[in-house]
Amino acid sequence: MAVMRLVDAAATDALGAMVARALIGHDGGLVVSLVGELGAGKTALARATLRGLGHQGAVVSPSYTLVEPYPIGGRTFHHLDLYRLGDPEELEFLGVRDIDTAHDWLFVEWAERGAGFLPPVDMVIELTYAKTGRDAQIRPLTGLGARFFEGLKNTT
Numbered sequence: 001m002a003v004m005r006l007v008d009a010a011a012t013d014a015l016g017a018m019v020a021r022a023l024i025g026h027d028g029g030l031v032v033s034l035v036g037e038l039g040a041g042k043t044a045l046a047r048a049t050l051r052g053l054g055h056q057g058a059v060v061s062p063s064y065t066l067v068e069p070y071p072i073g074g075r076t077f078h079h080l081d082l083y084r085l086g087d088p089e090e091l092e093f094l095g096v097r098d099i100d101t102a103h104d105w106l107f108v109e110w111a112e113r114g115a116g117f118l119p120p121v122d123m124v125i126e127l128t129y130a131k132t133g134r135d136a137q138i139r140p141l142t143g144l145g146a147r148f149f150e151g152l153k154n155t156t
Contacts (some may be wrong), residue, residue, distance in 0.1 A: 001137065001138065001139045001140075002137070002138045002149075002153065003135055003136065003137050003138075004112065004135070004136045004138070005130065005133060005134075005135055006041070006127075006133050006134040006135065006136055006147050007090060007132055008133055008134040009044065011133065012041050012044050012045055012046075012048055012134070012136075013048040013051070014048075015048065015136055016044075016045050016046075016047070016048020016049040016051065016052050017048060017049075017051070017052035018052075018102060018152060018155045019045075019048075019049045019052065019125075019152065020048075020049050020050075020051075020052025020053045021052065021154045021155045022148060022151045022152040023049070023053065023092065023105060023148075024034075024053070025151055025155070026147075026148050026151055028102060028103065028144065029075075029100065029101045029102050029103050029104050029105055029106070029137070030101075030105050030123065030144065030145070030148055031101055031105075031106045031108070031118070031119050031120065031121050031122045031123075032105070032106070032107045032108070032121070032122065032123050032124070033105055033108050033111040033121045033123070033124045033125070034108065034109045034111075034125055034127070035094075035111075035124055035125070035126040035127070035130070036126060036127035036128060036134075037128075038083075040127040040128065040129065040134060041127045041134055042081075042109045042127060043061045043079075043081070043144050045125065045127065046059070046079045046107050046109075047059040049107070050070055050072075050077055050079075053072045053073075053077060054072060054073070055070050055072060055077075058098065059079075059089070061081060062079055062080060063081050063083060064082040064084065065086060066080060066081060066082065066084070066085060066090075066091075066094055067079070067080045067094050068080075075103060075104050075105065076099075076104045076105070077104070077105045077107065078099055078104060078105065078106045078107070079107050079109075080096070080106065080107070080108040080109065080111075080114075081108075081109040081110065082108065082109065082110040082111065082113040082114045083109065083110045083111045083113070085110070085114060086113050088115055088116055088117045088118075089117065089142075090114065090156065091117040091118065096114070096117060096118065097117070097120075101119045106119065109122075119140075120141075120142060121141055121145075122141060122142045122144045122145035122148065123136075123138065123139065123140050123141060123142075123145035123148060124138070124139045124141060125137070125138050125148060126138075126139070138152070
């Protein structure tokens with residue numbers, strides 16, 4: 001587990017860039033749960049990660065669409081926001097089970113609302129409010145998450 005202080009938006013962008021560099025060097029897919037209160041910076045971190053991966057277009061919050069796919073270099077970065085999910089079974093209609101998590105990246109806000117219909121989470125990035133800015137706590141949950149976490153720690 002690691003905790004990083006994010007003093008401002010630029011620090012969140014820097015963390016997203018680090019995550020992107022680690023994703024590029026990571027062999028395989030990854031499922032990440034982005035945890036935090038409303039406004040804690042979950043979407044901002046996903047946006048910064050996408051920018052770090054080279055995505056040039058708009059990055060919108062999937063609050064109403066629930067899922068936004070972004071094709072990047074032969075893979076897809078799937079950004080899910082399940083805050084407005086009425087029932088986890090709705091994920092069946094969105095094709096979440098068809099996402100190739102062995103190859104693609106899945107970043108999920110409010111993952112607990114999709115319990116039973118989401119693939120296992122490899123890593124949690126929890127954003128919490130601090131006295132100044134925010135803290136990002138990063139915890140691997142699986143062996144794959146631990147390997148990615150090691151790569152992330154070695155990313156500068």
